[in-house]
Amino acid sequence: MSAQPGWGSCDETDDAHHTLRRAPRPVLDTNPTAVHSALVPPGTLHQRVTAALAHWRLDDAEELLAGVEGELSPYAAPAPRDGSPDEEPAEEPADLGRAWADTLHAELLVRRLRQAGFTLVGDPVEPPHGTGSPPALDLHAGVAELIDGDGPGDDGDLRAECAARAALAIALVRSARAAFDATADDLQRAAGLARHARIELLSRRVDAAMDEAVEAASLLDPGLPASLLLVDTLSTLAGVLADLELMPLALDYQRRAHETAVQAAATPGALDAADGEADVLVARTATRLGELCAELGEGLLDDGVPESAGPHFAEARGLAEQALALLPPESAEAVVAAQVVHGWALVGLGEHTAAAGPLRAAVRATATSGDRDLLAAALLALGRALRRQGDGAGADEQLAGALAIATEHGLSRLRRAALRELCTLHSELDDAGRALPYLQAYLADELDRVDERRTRWVELFGRRKSLLETERAAGQLRRQAYEDPLTHLPNRRYAEARLDGLLSSGAAPALAVVDVDRFKTINDAVGHPGGDAVLRRVAELLVAGVRDTDEVCRWAGDEFVILLPETTAEQAERALERTRRAVAAHDWAGLGVGLPVTISVGIASATRGDDRRTLFAAADGVLYDAKRRGRDRVVRLSAVTQTRAGASPLDALFGPPRAAAAAVTDEPAGDDTALVGAPEKVPAAVSVPAVQPSPLDDPTGDPGGFAPLLVDPPLGLGGPTDPPLAPAPPASSGPAEPARTTAPAPALPFRDVPSEPDVIWGTGRTTEQVLALVREARRQFPDRPAVVVRATAETLVALASEHDAYTTVDAAAMSAAVGPLPEAVGRVAVLSGNGGDTSVAAEAAFVARITGTEVVRVDDLGGTRIRGLLADPAALQDVDCLVVVAGLDASLAGLVAALTDVPIVAVPTSTGQPGSFGGFSALITMLNSASPGVVVSNIDNGHAAGVFAARIARRTRSGTAPGRGVVR
Template sequence: MRLRRVRALEGPVGQEGPVDAPVRDTPRTPGHSALVPPGLLHQQVSSALSNWQLDTAETLLREIDGDLPPAPVDDRPAPPLTSLARAWADTLRAELLVRRLRRAGYSLLGDPLVEGGPEQEGPLDLHGPVGAPGEAVDRDSRSESATHAALAISLVRSARAAFDAQDDDLQRAAGLARHARIELLSRRVDAAMDEAVEAASLLDPALPPSPLLVHTLSSLAAVLADLELMPLALDYQRRAADVTAEAIGAAATDAEAGSVDALAGEAATRLAALCAEVGEGLLDDGGADAAAPHFAEARDLAVRALGQLPPGVPGMLDAQVVHGWALVGLGEHAAARSVLTSVVSTAESAEDRALLASAELGLGRALRRSGDPRAADDHLATALASATEHGLPRLRRAALRELCTLHAELDDAARALPYLQAYLADELDRVDERRTRWVELFGRRKSLLETERAAGQLRRQAYEDPLTHLPNRRYAEARLDGLLSAGGVPALAVVDVDRFKAINDAAGHPTGDAVLRAVGQLLVDGCRDTDEVCRWAGDEFVILLPDTTSEQAERAMERIRRSIAAHDWSALGVEVPVRISVGIAQAARGDDRRTLFAAADGVLYDAKRAGRDRVVRLSGVTQTRATDPDRTTIDGQVAEAPPATDPAAGETLGDAPASPSADQMTAAPLTADHAEQPEDPTGGFAPLLVEPAAAEPVVEATDEERAARTGSPRDELPGGPSARAGSRLEPAEPTAPVLDPSASSAPVVDLPALAIGPDVIWGTGRTTEQVLALVREARREHPQHPAVVVRASADTLVALATEHDAYTTMDAAAMSAAVGPVPEPVGRVGVLCASSGDTPIAAEAAFVARVTGTEVVRVDDVGGSRIRPLLADRSLLTDVDCLVVVAGLDAALASVVSGLTEVPVVAVPTSAGQGASSFGGFSALLTMLNSAAPGVVVSNIDNGWSAGVFAARIARRTATA
């Protein structure tokens, strides 16, 4: 889309009545793109509205709405409006109706507006009937105005709802800025403030340069200037000028550079006008020295704009007016008069009302200050009349002040007094106290909205995979827990892309990423609306299929497998075949998330060992694998011979090597004392997940399998490629190590514990860039371990998630993040929080324990008399390996808890006590240190980090002892 500024008509601006059909941008895009700013049609309607050419604006909008036949373009009919274009059409029509109401003397809500309109007998009845034939003319006028007001309100609401539904924050901000303008036309200052605040909160500083961004920033600056928030208006207009400077530097061709130059010229003109206006305000208040720099900047900007704007465009007149204003402020009256006289004559013929009022005001100033008050009076009176008629409050106040000063200098008090009274009446609406309050309110509201938006972004990042935009592992775990706890019996499919490393090596990592995105989309396309596809880690996906049997899931996944195999992958530049292996298990009563995933994961590796590119399910009828007295050996492992058919499905599984027997699978202990779980007569996968036989050695998993378990890139795994290809499945949960390696009757397993790695990175007192730099350094030095950041700002957490994508584990409540592979959980830590004031430290301890490699259970607000849940359900205190008790005011909670359990307790004092009596947490620390309760260790004040690490170490060692 070319960047052009065009007035409403090809002929003289201001002509009312029918016009030729509007010219749209080329090339044409669906949905009347020219109606959306900064499109040509949008500029035409906006120019007509700003110049109060309401009939012209209505003609253009009628053509858009289909009341007139659309203009043919390239012999193609006009397409229907998109939701965004419709929102802009409604917005522009609403502004048209509000301007008609303003001309009739009413606001958007039907309230009388005395200034600039006729005297009114009272507010409009927006719910009354339209005037019937034969009624008085004034009654018909009131009825028509009431109809206009009701329709305008409806259009404003529908447009606002359409903007709210847009995913494009920049378009939403542009719409809000325009709606703020509508509210200002109706004198609804508070509503305009709300719209402006929300628009400002949507303008992310990281947005790339674009014509729409410049348009939105300039529109918002104009609204803020009308709200008398001139410092804020200057800030946003300066940002618009900076954006155009960036765009000029990025222009690839001379044509692009010329278009951006024109845009930069308009932005510079608007900034120069604001600078000159600020300078006039300071000059009127007696601050000539303070005003001079503003006038000098306005002059330089205007000269630059005149050099950037193409000859003959209407924007040249705007730049000349601002140039004249700046020259007046600098005392160069003769030069200013020459420039402004030329503009006045041109603007009169063009009938540009706002431009003419500005030029007349500047010329009147130049004449008064150069000693020609009589000539100045005529120009200033013309400026006042035009500003009053067309609702230009800032120009009106400036003209009133100039006229009052002029007649005071002529000692004509009789004429000066009315101007003074009108000026003071206007000033009552903009006293400094109110302006200060608005500035503070603007800042607070904007900060609140930005915080809410950052929190929402953190929530999205917490549960969304940034590469595929599918739900991530964190979401899958939470969703699966919810389905199982609600009594559901979902099926779970674990999907792995076969030989994905070969695809990456052959085509490169960018192509590998594209393959993962395509596989994710094919999985989604093949599933029902009720199914949920999530990216688990690396090249592994999981699919949650609620209320689905394993047989139904197998049929669905087989269709998906065939669709992926038949997909044309050459379009992505992939020559290596893309295939998937799938393992399916169905939940039964007694299963939890870990056991269900372990079962599905086990049969996935059956599919891989059987040759890949296949779907294998665990029987949903028997919940067991068929046994056979004949055994075969796979990679040194004792395994069962494969049955000829799956008894549940009735289909042959092929000549694949058999799955390992049930007694070869392991899982985390299922009871508090880690004793062997007795067989559950109700079924479920838990009986299958027993300790391995002591005589059977455990073989190290392949790099591909380990990467899938940890979620880390294969390149970051220690040890290089696996020593043997096709080695058997690594257990889903770490196997307990043997403390005495010489004991030949038990296996020796490397526990994937978090070794000594980088120190914690504290976000307190550090900028986002400093934290990012420390994280990069930690990842280089310790690629196998996560870099843990605690007490970071929301901006820092967002930056971490953006830079490190899927390798960031984040907790918004703890304001913490871990960048890098997180070990599989071993053991269990309970975190108890005494009161809501202690929640941030409790969240920090829980997060650190989790990323150190343990499962975490949190119970909040159990201090004082609220300890009943712990007394009613002792499992909260006994089914864990270590407890962390976080307390400030109720520091005795740690001692009470230690008397209810034999589990070790880590007490964390906090500074959240009431008033000075807490001594910044020192009182709680002394209470905990002086406790005689056994089994309690005390951390230092507010240190959730060390408590979480210590508790995780205890839990991991206890669980594997």
């Protein structure tokens, strides 16, 4: 059985299969310094192959691609790797040359399949007149032949040959898609996806084409610079959208392509081409835009609204005339395309006679050029002109030719237009017998483009494009959340999460804390821009001095941390010592810094059972050892579990205050403000005890200061020496007895007064006011958090952005805490009635957690849903205090109180029916409860309830209050 013309012989097919398995050959470059190969757009070879495929010159395309057979078959197994150090690395999966080679080979195969009457997935293409369809291809047989290398011979079955090509095309499409997904070049990826959408349309897989088009559109950011590749991608996407019957969207993208071409032509270096080539690019995009305008106008004419069609035809005429004015005579193909659009626009405007002559010339020119798309368009436009002039025979000949070419090459829009014109022509000639088949074929095609489906596609396109853009924006926000904007290193939030992950996985990392010595002095000397430059350069030197597996992060200010997985402190010390010398020897004068720049480093290695706080406190402690010993040095500590004197400015989060460390030397703790060159007070040998002694432990006598007050309460404050209370002496009419003069006891602090968070109410305050109050609270009380309640979403986002990792946000509670959180002591349960009470319950739970307790929530206990709690009162066990939040179900507090002797804080809410009088009804119900052990907060005050419950829980667990509750 002979091969179909244009398909290639069976022997050639078999050779092609084996060719795909040969060793790679380099792809020809456009020029020796090109970044991408000529096969990657907008390379010259890519443009030539694309033009050959678009014009259905498939043998030419195959010959051009024969020179780039450097890509392995997706079925070929990779060569085994011996793992030797001299072995070259494997090819990157994101290689664009491989992706485009696969894409163009796949499109060639799909177009050959289409000529043979099959789609990519092996389904037969329906013939236009219902003459019957062959069965679908068996693609499994094609896969077996590719793997075995046994292609069909001269007497082979054409169906088996088609199946083999279809199977190979599917594999190439998947391989190319994976490579495009892996590339970081969004524009190249969008270009590939648009091309894949074209392949799916050729295979009549509309849904897959829509998916590819949506993703490609989402990658084409409006801020992309004008370039030839961007113009080509926008034009390709516009053509795909037009074939998907999304004409308004297609018009928008082609208009953007034309505007981008004009911008690129006016920008020096944007196209890297001669002026004439820039003019040709602008002319081509104008022609394509004019074609879409004319097509839209033709549709409006068919719908019977010629007054709306006129402006579209006028725009098409203007664009075609603009293109003809720009095109040089040697660009014959582009000139003919512009003439076809110009003639079509004239026909639409009613100037049939003026259009007929140029259109006949265009048909003659395209008949020999091999551009089947352009020939079909020219025949269709000429047929329209002749039909409207009254030349029925001439119109029938031209329109029949356009229909045949459009059907053969899968040009659905041209085919549908030719069918409609032929049906209209023979209806006007009263030839119903010839009009009926065209009408039936046209109606069959119309079933694929009814208004409901088109509307659904438009909505789907917009929705999925928006979703992808949102996902990419969220990914960008996630990257920003973990990246320091000054140095572009990972930030503190990332470092904490990464260190937690390493420790929880059982790894034994080393942690280095790096501080730039006397950075404030540097900042004062060279200004903040100079200081920023110093930090960036230090960051670069730190990254250059560590392994690829180590991670350098900016912690805060002039502090950095380095995570060194599976590294001992000794190994880390050697690496950081090299980095320290590199920083000290660096030429800082190039940055305008006349002061020496050095770093101090503290290193600790983790041992089993250490957590992030322990490890950081240890490394930070030895960092301050390095600073006390004179700076510009590396100090390590292996035994992390030891408690050390001296800590960092971050001990508000991770450990005790720095006062002890400051007392070791005459220099204030952490003071980097001393002038460079000033003598430092450094003892000859600094000894830091493992645990600083407490004055309360002095057995020799009175420790002095406030220590006695912290041991025994003074007289009058409930101490053991307080006299018993006695009744006041009776009144006497006689002279008063001289009163015994006793000096009043001084106002002294109580023991164990909790350092609870400061509360800032967001109600009635702007975001700027809340931020200012939080800053002031953090300045006055750096050791405790500032709590913001009843804040707007905008305020919560602003707090998280300004304070970064120090912020704990609860959107349901409309609350945030800025600062270090206390260790959880005790346990509080928060119960709520119906769904309307959730926000107040969330506020109470959040505040209790921030105040320093563990919190559990049980929601939606209103009405009959309380039965679950009655049947299994597990939520009331193992807690130190209960918070019951209810509005309509205000009796819930009394009911719960009857089940347990755990203290209860009842919070009435204003949610419910109008008869609740803004929560007053719930308040009265709770106050009148006969159950003991219940205190009632004011209406909607989840904050006060959370603080009160946390106090009870903390004192219960610390042993200063009665024991735990027991469920009855």
